[in-house]
Amino acid sequence: MTRYLSRLFELEGLPARLMVAAGAAASVGLLFLATMRQGMYESALQMLGVLILGGIAAYPVVERPVLGLVLLIPASILPPLHVGGKGGASVAFIAAPALVGLWLLSRLSHEGGLKLLHTRVFKPLAWFALASIIAFGVGQYRWFGVAGASLDARIGGLAMFLLSPAILVMAAHEFRNTVWLKRAVWALMFVGAILLVSAGLGVLGFRSVGLLQTKGGMGSMFWTWLLAMSFSQGVINNRLPARARLFCLAITAGTLALTMGSWLEWASGWAPGCVALGVTFLAFRPRAGLVLGILGGLVLVANATVARDLAYTPDQAYSTKTRAAAAQTLLEIAKQNPITGFGPANYYHYTPLFPILGWYVHFNSHNNYFDLILQTGLCGLFCIGWLWFELGRTYWRARPHSRRGFERAFLCGAIGGVAGTAVAGGLGDWFLPFVYNVGIFGFGSSILAWIFMGALVGVASLQDRPTIQSVDL
Structure with missing residues (x-):
């Protein structure tokens, strides 16, 4: 070439x-x-x-x-x-x-x-890219007799649908070099430390540098993967010096304090991170994780009223009500073309034709999975569900062969991050940003999930050589 x-x-x-x-x-x-x-x-x-x-x-x-x-x-x-x-x-x-x-x-x-890893994870990505391109073409049609999104918005949405899988594929190949993967993980933790210090200065009354005012720094994907990586390295990587492990655990504690303290009403900020922590520990110690999960569930049930009063605030109640109403309305829109959807960003301009709580206004789903149905149809949604399955399968097959230290810690943290990412999509945060909500700027936070999911595939290929080979193109 x-x-x-x-x-x-x-x-x-x-x-x-x-x-x-x-x-x-x-x-x-x-x-x-x-x-x-x-x-x-x-x-x-x-x-x-x-x-x-x-x-x-x-x-x-x-x-x-x-x-x-x-x-x-x-x-x-x-x-x-x-x-x-x-x-x-x-x-x-x-x-x-x-x-x-x-x-x-x-x-x-x-x-x-060009030699690519022969892994099943790439199959749903390829089909999702195809579904996105088809949806983009279908989106040129004037559904409901109304113009859809601008061409700029549609191209921006399609670009995020194509770039995210491409970054995963690239990361899967490049992060087979674990030296660079270690640098990426530490870069994430040092950036997280800077943000936490900025937040701490703000709490103490000092004028902070304002980094937390940027949407990219506040995206759920950032905090979810920061928790997964810091916790896994601090708890599981027994080859790290004690000071480094304490630093990682301090990042974990600081992130939990920030997201569950100052941002308690932002459920998609702390809930996916908690899921990531739980799955990471379950991957590391399955029996102990299962026992702790059952005990934690019993404690929550016994104190359901207290937990509801703490987390289910009036704002959360209103959010739940409006999201349920939005889901009903958006399902009516989706019925018109459930297979391929209406193309990137278009459905936002069809919402004023359908009432929500008696109002005819523009709105979006605040749910990544509803967004996928409306933009890429059931085809796109199926591909993302398939991706979650294949990532879990890849981890499961690599787990018995993982080496102690960084690689085992990373694999456990990465599968926790995948679980947190999947949950975040249902709670109103975006692993694939919506143009008319978090916008194209949200790509800065969401891309972290795709980078580390790709790294999971790369590290797994080092552990599970019989099942992941190279293919020439």
């Missing part, structure tokens, strides 16, 4: 990967000029900063695409880039396509061509 590109452009001495990097920089430069022409000078300055920083980071990322995956973790809490219109895009959303493209070209440039 590299030789073909070199002959095509008659640039024998220039690596093809650098050509792609130059093309990406030129594209960002054109976007910068277009933004300037529209008079959005603040956005143009932001874009110029991204162009400069991107140029500085381009060469090492071109040489080691896995570095780009690690850098996406601190990028998840950066403020949005307003490149036009309302809202903004996360740095991760802008960087991800270039990163995937560089990685693919890097793989193609090797003598053996």
Whole structure:
């Protein structure tokens, strides 16, 4: 592939990967000029900063695409880039396509061509990508005689549906190198420590740096995976020094204190994390985890009134009522095309045609699974359910062969993170962001789940060599 590109452009001495990097920089430069022409000078300055920083980071990322995956973790809490219109895009959303493209070209440039792991996890991802593309095509039709979302919104939604699986595939290959995976896990914990210190300063009355005001830093996916990784490394990784394990457990305790203290009413902020902790411990000590789970359930039943008063606040009661009403209305919309859905973002513009609690207004489901039905149909929903199953199956087959220390701790934490991610989708947070709710900026937080789910596949391939092989494409 590299030789073909070199002959095509008659640039024998220039690596093809650098050509792609130059093309990406030129594209960002054109976007910068277009933004300037529209008079959005603040956005143009932001874009110029991204162009400069991107140029500085381009060469090492071109040489080691896995570095780009690690850098996406601190990028998840950066403020949005307003490149036009309302809202903004996360740095991760802008960087991800270039990163995937560089990685693919890097793989193609090797003598053996493109070799992908032969794992069952990739099958639901491929079918989901196909279902998303079909839904995008179906979404061009004017359902109910009303125009759907703008083309920009539809393309943004489709991009997130395609980039998320692509990042998982990339992470599955790149994080077979556990040295880089360790760096990614520690990057997550150090970013989490910075956010927790910022929150602590705010509680003490100091003027904090305000990082927690960014949606990316507050996304449920960030806190869920932070809990899963910090707890698993602190409890399970017996090869870590005592100080490092205490640091991990301090991150766990601080995250629980923040999400279940200051943010108790935000159920999707703490409940998925608690599920992740429970499943992580169950994966590590199945018998003890089962006993503790039963005892915990009995305690909750015995103190159901107290637990309800603490967690089920008036705001939660109102939220539950409106979400139930939204579900009934959205099911009526979904009946019109349940198989392929209405395409990315479109259903939001059909909601005013159907009343919710007597009102004819725009609204969304606050549920990732309802969003999938309405955007990609039952086909897309089935693929995501299939993905959860295959990730669990991959963990289960790798578990008996896992090596003590970091790898075993990571596998336990990762399956806990998968469980928490699946629960978060039903509670109103997004592993696949909705354009008209958390927006494209939410991709910065959700991408963390796809990175570490891909890493789960990569580490499992090291433990379970008989069942995961390479396939040439």
